[in-house]
Amino acid sequence: MILKNTRSVTLFPPSIEYVDLRIEGEKITERGKNLKPNRDEETINLHSKIVMPGLVNAHTHLYSSLARGMPAPRKTPQNFLEILHNVWWKLDRALDEESIYYSALVGAIDAVSCGTTTLIDHHASPKAIKGSLDIIKKALKEAGLRGVLCYEVTDRGGKKERDQGLAENERFIRKNQKNPQFRGMVGAHAAFTLSNESLRLCGEVVSSCKTGVHIHVAEDKCDVTDAEENYRMRVIDRLSSHGIIKKQSILAHCIHLSNKDFSSLHQAECWLVHNPRSNINNNVGHAPIHLFGERAALGTDGFPADMIEEARIGYLTNKEIARPIQDTGFKKRDASLTRMLGNGQRLVSETFGEEFGTLKKDSVADLVVVDYTPPTPMTSENLPWHFLFGMRSAMVESVMVGGKWVVKGREVVGVDMPKVYEKAAKVARKLWGRVEKLRI
Numbered sequence: 001m002i003l004k005n006t007r008s009v010t011l012f013p014p015s016i017e018y019v020d021l022r023i024e025g026e027k028i029t030e031r032g033k034n035l036k037p038n039r040d041e042e043t044i045n046l047h048s049k050i051v052m053p054g055l056v057n058a059h060t061h062l063y064s065s066l067a068r069g070m071p072a073p074r075k076t077p078q079n080f081l082e083i084l085h086n087v088w089w090k091l092d093r094a095l096d097e098e099s100i101y102y103s104a105l106v107g108a109i110d111a112v113s114c115g116t117t118t119l120i121d122h123h124a125s126p127k128a129i130k131g132s133l134d135i136i137k138k139a140l141k142e143a144g145l146r147g148v149l150c151y152e153v154t155d156r157g158g159k160k161e162r163d164q165g166l167a168e169n170e171r172f173i174r175k176n177q178k179n180p181q182f183r184g185m186v187g188a189h190a191a192f193t194l195s196n197e198s199l200r201l202c203g204e205v206v207s208s209c210k211t212g213v214h215i216h217v218a219e220d221k222c223d224v225t226d227a228e229e230n231y232r233m234r235v236i237d238r239l240s241s242h243g244i245i246k247k248q249s250i251l252a253h254c255i256h257l258s259n260k261d262f263s264s265l266h267q268a269e270c271w272l273v274h275n276p277r278s279n280i281n282n283n284v285g286h287a288p289i290h291l292f293g294e295r296a297a298l299g300t301d302g303f304p305a306d307m308i309e310e311a312r313i314g315y316l317t318n319k320e321i322a323r324p325i326q327d328t329g330f331k332k333r334d335a336s337l338t339r340m341l342g343n344g345q346r347l348v349s350e351t352f353g354e355e356f357g358t359l360k361k362d363s364v365a366d367l368v369v370v371d372y373t374p375p376t377p378m379t380s381e382n383l384p385w386h387f388l389f390g391m392r393s394a395m396v397e398s399v400m401v402g403g404k405w406v407v408k409g410r411e412v413v414g415v416d417m418p419k420v421y422e423k424a425a426k427v428a429r430k431l432w433g434r435v436e437k438l439r440i
């Protein structure tokens with residue numbers, strides 16, 4: 001097909017060009033002015049609507065999608081560890097195969113409706129580990145999304161659960177090594193719930209599968225103090241000694257780290273993921289994103305995958321604390337958040353070994369049509385501010401993943417939404433009942 005008269009936009013480096021795009025199979029095969037349709041080729045005139053590369057959620061937990069509105073614990077959690085113990089570690093233990101599926105499907109529908117085309121998910125369901133990543137894959141496929149999946153290895157449920165988690169990662173990674181829509185990684189909860197033996201085992205799977213680890217790092221101070229008090233090491237050095245800190249690895253949060261830690265991470269070329277809404281919600285502190293460097297992306301950590309909202313809140317939070325942001329490749333300091341969104345597409349390019357996020361010839365056709373008419377001049381220089389102050393995910397009109405429309409005219413293609421939501425609400429009620437029992 002040919003998408004005629006697009007206002008093609010990339011977030012980083014910021015660019016705007018009025019062009020036609022030819023899509024064949026999974027890719028953009030031509031980009032230029034006045035492309036002539038071949039016989040049998042569909043032409044869609046977009047009348048200068050914005051076309052931008054599909055957005056990437058670089059760290060999330062689809063398993064929390066059915067927690068929306070769940071009754072709170074009787075005693076309000078007072079700190080991060082209590083939030084984990086009384087909310088998330090009860091919820092994940094209550095998940096069964098049906099609730100894993102509906103959590104993932106509801107989260108995927110949220111994501112794709114907001115123009116998010118790839119989810120990098122971190123899953124936990126200690127009572128249904130084996131095959132859980134296939135259930136999430138099935139749900140993402142149904143909504144048409146791309147996924148990078150992993151199972152959270154941890155010691156909190158004992159050795160048997162830990163080993164099942166490791167096996168689930170390895171099985172999924174090997175099965176999807178050449179899958180154009182899905183890839184696996186080794187998931188690990190956080191250093192403070194993993195013994196040296198468990199970290200070593202994660203490192204071994206990483207090395208034999210030639211992949212990276214997706215892990216929470218220094219989200220709360222407890223992760224840093226655990227390493228110092230129990231292992232006499234900086235948390236980054238401890239992870240590094242087990243082969244976790246490497247180029248393909250994704251480190252979520254990175255709040256309580258020192259300058260020295262950040263230079264080790266930059267040297268290893270890890271991906272660092274900022275999760276502003278979750279950081280505020282859990283009151284874990286402000287991430288020093290001025291130290292995150294060039295390989296920083298944005299995640300929602302369980303909040304709906306609305307990346308426009310995430311970027312806006314990240315931008316405003318950073319303004320509130322008035323922390324200077326070092327320039328890394330773009331002169332205007334406030335563009336950091338949109339740069340992080342563009343970086344999510346670079347992360348996906350490295351993971352799949354294909355080009356994403358450029359809308360160039362031969363790049364993968366993951367794209368979003370946004371019905372945004374700029375009421376003021378829009379240039380590549382001021383694009384980040386149109387994005388942060390003017391665009392809303394409700395303006396996402398259509399979404400394409402791998403050359404196929406997955407959202408058209410604001411409808412998720414092939415998904416019977418009323419039916420899915422009705423069933424999801426029933427599944428959520430049963431899930432909440434099981435959570436209540438675990439809280440007694």
Ligand SMILES: [Zn+2]
Nearest residue numbers: 061216252301
């Ligand atoms: Zn997380």
